[in-house]
Amino acid sequence: MKARNHLLSLLFAATLLVTAISSSADVVLPSVDSRFVSVKEINPSRDAGYVVGDKLQRTMILTVKQPYILIKESLPIVGYEHRYRGQVSGIELTGIDIEEQRESKQSVYTIRLEYQVFKIGRVAKPAILRGEIVKLRQQGSKDVKQFRMPSFNFRTSPLSVYGEVNLKNELSPFVAPLKLHADKEWLALKIAAGVLAASLLALLYILGARTWLPYMGGAFAKAYRKINKLPEDEQGLQQAISTVHAALHQVAGQSVFGNGVEHFLQTKPAFSVAKPEIERFFALSRQIFFDSHTPLDLGMPPKQWLKKFCRQMRDCERGLRPEVHA
Amino acid sequence: MQDQQLNDWRTHALTLESEVNKVVVGQENPVRLITTAVFARGHVLLEGDVGVGKTTLLRAFTRGIGGGYQRIEGTIDLMPNDLVYHTYLGEDGKPHVSPGPLLMSGQDLSIFFFNEINRARPQVHSLMLRVMAERTLTAFNKEHYFPHMLVFADRNQVEREETFDIPSAARDRFMMEIPIVVPPAHDIMESLIFDTRFHDVDQLISNVPADILKFDQLNSFAKVIQENIQASPALRKYALDLWLATKDPVAYGVKVSNVDMKRLVLSGASPRGMGMLLRAARVNAWLNNRQAVVPEDIHAVFHETIAHRLVFSPVYEMRRTEIARELLTGIVNAVAAP
Incomplete structure (x- = not known):
């Protein structure tokens, strides 16, 4: 019977001890009293979606009224980890920085805190950045006041889901979707698409005989564009005639002369409608290059006639019926 | 005066041609x-x-x-x-x-x-x-x-x-x-x-x-023709290109079927040959009532004045006539004027 009483006493004492330890780990302290200190907090912009390894920055700005000052030694040190009912929270302080600004009636302390998440779970769970305890003392006095700063609630998320999970139970409205930052990939994709588009355009340009539109690559189309750029003088006229000769050469696949017009038209019947103009062109060429006595009446300045003739040949080249009669 | 002479002689020359053509049809x-x-x-x-x-x-x-x-x-x-x-x-x-x-x-x-x-x-x-x-x-x-x-x-x-x-x-x-x-x-x-x-x-x-x-009087009149029928700079350049092409047809992209072009020509037209070509071209221009030579005048006499001057590799000599004609046609087709 005596032994039984001892055992009960021991159990009661152990229960009291556990209760006492648990209570001492989560000391209930008064909130910030505005008579002595005011707090301004800058919390992380989001409160969910944190996974193991993520860091949270938090800034507390304490305005301590005179004659009190902050006891800096009361602030936690790097590596400190809150406990709740004897269990570590899994949120560790990884950086702390204090700035002090003393004024006549108050002192402003800017405390920058950095925490890192070291907890992982299979589902999203609530977590907390528990408010740190700050102690104030009155200068020249042993009076010390301590307050707990406001805490910050957030949620941690699992890196990935293993096994079967009942989403209905775990579908927390606070869980934000996991988003990957794909800005660089998007940029690379846009650049690659741009390069691909430019390459395709270049390929089309090359396959299209270096022209941007169909039929622009024809010999007479090119000659027409070139003639328009030549100067309006004797040399420009000679160059223009040479350009048309070169176009005829290109179309026929060989040199074409005045006595070869019939053969040219037999092999390229699309130009047959322009036969009189072709013959006049050779007369013009002969007059300019070989025999100035060659009789010729174009009815307009040679360069102008040549442009019209070249446009007519270009139309023939494109399979059109020439609209301009030179 | 010389224009009249040229016209008169042209008339005689064409008459001669006409009469000969009646005899040799x-x-x-x-x-x-x-x-x-x-x-x-x-x-x-x-x-x-x-x-x-x-x-x-x-x-x-x-x-x-x-x-x-x-x-x-x-x-x-x-x-x-x-x-x-x-x-x-x-x-x-x-x-x-x-x-x-x-x-x-x-x-x-x-x-x-x-x-x-x-x-x-x-x-x-x-x-x-x-x-x-x-x-x-x-x-x-x-x-x-x-x-x-x-x-x-x-x-x-x-x-x-x-x-x-x-x-x-x-x-x-x-x-x-x-x-x-x-x-x-x-x-x-x-x-x-x-x-x-x-x-x-x-x-x-x-x-x-x-x-x-x-x-x-033919010698003296031939001189009149050569002095009066002009050759423009463009035509001179064309004739020069033709000459160079007879020497190096490969450079002008001329091809003859079944012939190794790099081995074909041992010697192109001679300076004398090209001079004769232009003399004949001038006469052709005169016969056609022109006062200057045009490329067609050169073409009219090109084969006949150049073909027999070309020196081919011996392996191609047996096909000389056929090859020379194709080669010279290729040169005329390849060389542009102007």
Whole structure:
């Protein structure tokens, strides 16, 4: 019977001890009293979606009224980890920085805190950045006041889901979707698409005989564009005639002369409608290059006639019926 | 004054062509080329089978031009002196010397026809080529001049035995090589067989009016043509390009079927050849009533003045005619003007 009483006493004492330890780990302290200190907090912009390894920055700005000052030694040190009912929270302080600004009636302390998440779970769970305890003392006095700063609630998320999970139970409205930052990939994709588009355009340009539109690559189309750029003088006229000769050469696949017009038209019947103009062109060429006595009446300045003739040949080249009669 | 002279002579030249064409039918192009050679004062090689009318053609021209016509047959035993004289025993029993074909007409010799020249020995070629080049001959201690002479020579291209091919240096002295072939038109061929006027050559030739041209004025008038028919800078450049293309056809992208172009041409046209080409082109321009040469004038005489001058690799010599024609056609097609 005596032994039984001892055992009960021991159990009661152990229960009291556990209760006492648990209570001492989560000391209930008064909130910030505005008579002595005011707090301004800058919390992380989001409160969910944190996974193991993520860091949270938090800034507390304490305005301590005179004659009190902050006891800096009361602030936690790097590596400190809150406990709740004897269990570590899994949120560790990884950086702390204090700035002090003393004024006549108050002192402003800017405390920058950095925490890192070291907890992982299979589902999203609530977590907390528990408010740190700050102690104030009155200068020249042993009076010390301590307050707990406001805490910050957030949620941690699992890196990935293993096994079967009942989403209905775990579908927390606070869980934000996991988003990957794909800005660089998007940029690379846009650049690659741009390069691909430019390459395709270049390929089309090359396959299209270096022209941007169909039929622009024809010999007479090119000659027409070139003639328009030549100067309006004797040399420009000679160059223009040479350009048309070169176009005829290109179309026929060989040199074409005045006595070869019939053969040219037999092999390229699309130009047959322009036969009189072709013959006049050779007369013009002969007059300019070989025999100035060659009789010729174009009815307009040679360069102008040549442009019209070249446009007519270009139309023939494109399979059109020439609209301009030179 | 010179314009009038040019016009008058052109009229005569066209009349001559017309008359010769009436006698030798179906040969308009050779007739035009021979007329060109006559006014360009160039010797001519005739190419063609036997019996196609070469002699008739030359006799008809001689009658129209005036002056003497002489002819000699090339044989393997022909010696150079056979061109100059021949000896015989006269009725008086004494040896006599008579002038040979070259001397017989004296300075009035207008056309000398050397038939089958490649049957004669190189010694004969040598004498003939000297007379062609210098138009003089030293014989009987005397210098004989043939200022109006044009040589027409015929090559037997069919038979190769007992022939002596004319070397390229000798061929180069001829202005043209003119092919004379049987006219392809059937009505002309039938006419040549059945029309009795073609059976008597002497009678046929007599139909050509005599002395349409003045043979002894041809040299001076040829000079007038060459001085009055102009060649523009563009044409000069074109002629130069043609010349370069004969030397290096590969550079101009010219191809001949079944021929290794890099090995084909050993030597292109000579400066003399190109000079003759332009002389002939000027005459062609004049005959066509132009005052300046145009590329078509060059084309009209290009094959005939250049083909026989080209020197090919021996492996291609057997196909010379065919290859030369294709090569020169390729050059004309490849070289642009202007």
